[in-house]
Amino acid sequence: MPELPEVETIRRFLSRKILNKKISAIIVNDSRVIKEPALRQFKKSLKGARIQNILRRAKVLVFELDSGMYLVMHLRIAGWLLYGKKEKKARVSFKFSDNFYLNYMDQRVLGEMRLRQDYRDLSFIKKLAPEPFAMDAQQFKDALAGKKTTIKNLLMNQEVISGIGNIYAQEALFLSKIKPQRLAGSLSLAETRLLHKNLISVLKEAIRHKGSSVDTYRDPQGNKGTMAKHLRVYDRKGEPCYVCKEPIVKISLAGRGTCFCPQCQK
DNA sequence: AATGGGACCTGCGCGC
DNA sequence: TGCGCGCAGGTCCCAT
Numbered sequence: 511m512p513e514l515p516e517v518e519t520i521r522r523f524l525s526r527k528i529l530n531k532k533i534s535a536i537i538v539n540d541s542r543v544i545k546e547p548a549l550r551q552f553k554k555s556l557k558g559a560r561i562q563n564i565l566r567r568a569k570v571l572v573f574e575l576d577s578g579m580y581l582v583m584h585l586r587i588a589g590w591l592l593y594g595k596k597e598k599k600a601r602v603s604f605k606f607s608d609n610f611y612l613n614y615m616d617q618r619v620l621g622e623m624r625l626r627q628d629y630r631d632l633s634f635i636k637k638l639a640p641e642p643f644a645m646d647a648q649q650f651k652d653a654l655a656g657k658k659t660t661i662k663n664l665l666m667n668q669e670v671i672s673g674i675g676n677i678y679a680q681e682a683l684f685l686s687k688i689k690p691q692r693l694a695g696s697l698s699l700a701e702t703r704l705l706h707k708n709l710i711s712v713l714k715e716a717i718r719h720k721g722s723s724v725d726t727y728r729d730p731q732g733n734k735g736t737m738a739k740h741l742r743v744y745d746r747k748g749e750p751c752y753v754c755k756e757p758i759v760k761i762s763l764a765g766r767g768t769c770f771c772p773q774c775q776k
Numbered sequence: 777a778a779t780g781g782g783a784c785c786t787g788c789g790c791g792c
Numbered sequence: 793t794g795c796g797c798g799c800a801g802g803t804c805c806c807a808t
Contacts, residue, residue, distance in 0.1 A: 586802050
């Protein structure tokens with residue numbers, strides 16, 4: 511899915527476009543993405559509501575409604591939002607009273623949305639660790655201390671540090687010259703500090719470039735984010751490392767493809 | 777307690 | 793051309 515930078519790109523775009531618009535209709539083409547409440551109640555509660563604010567918590571989008579309720583959206587791997595006209599392939603479309611539509615697109619139907627009185631009490635929200643921006647180097651070091659898993663798996667564990675997924679974990683480790691399969695607890699203080707700094711810088715860089723469109727992800731105008739052009743190791747198996755020319759190697763960690771430079775990363 | 781594997785889904789590219 | 797397989801930005805559940 512969309513990792514933190516892609517979700518933040520969506521949040522910023524929609525915050526300029528849909529605030530205070532009235533939802534006049536909800537078109538559900540695939541009810542699998544709506545997890546609560548039951549479909550009839552979901553539509554009934556949303557109709558006539560206005561979106562007052564759009565929040566983001568790690569990779570989760572939260573639409574705050576004037577009714578006091580929250581529409582909580584998790585895009586998972588392939589979800590994205592397309593603003594404009596009605597889309598045939600949308601799993602769900604929200605129609606506004608000015609006849610514009612917000613379409614929920616999701617090739618793999620793994621994403622989900624929930625309409626609730628609150629979002630903070632959702633168990634997966636409660637368990638979320640702070641984002642890298644909200645952690646200092648010491649807190650990051652404490653989060654790694656004594657962990658037996660690999661550093662790459664740990665970066666993707668949302669209960670340890672949130673917002674990072676498979677692309678930016680690989681990128682930050684490359685920038686920090688740390689092999690992804692190193693055990694988290696084995697990092698030196700200097701490596702820990704460097705990794706923390708690089709996590710923040712790569713996420714900010716990706717936000718500036720409006721995210722990575724390596725597959726289905728598009729921004730709400732349907733445009734690709736340009737960060738994919740700036741990725742240093744992700745999906746570069748066999749290609750020369752930009753620093754030392756050594757071919758990039760791909761391994762599997764916790765079932766996820768993981769690229770790194772066998773020479774630069776120690 | 778923490779870790780790894782499979783499940784949830786669809787669609788694409790590749791090799792045979 | 794057609795088919796089967798592996799793989800894809802995430803997370804949850806379960807066995808160990």
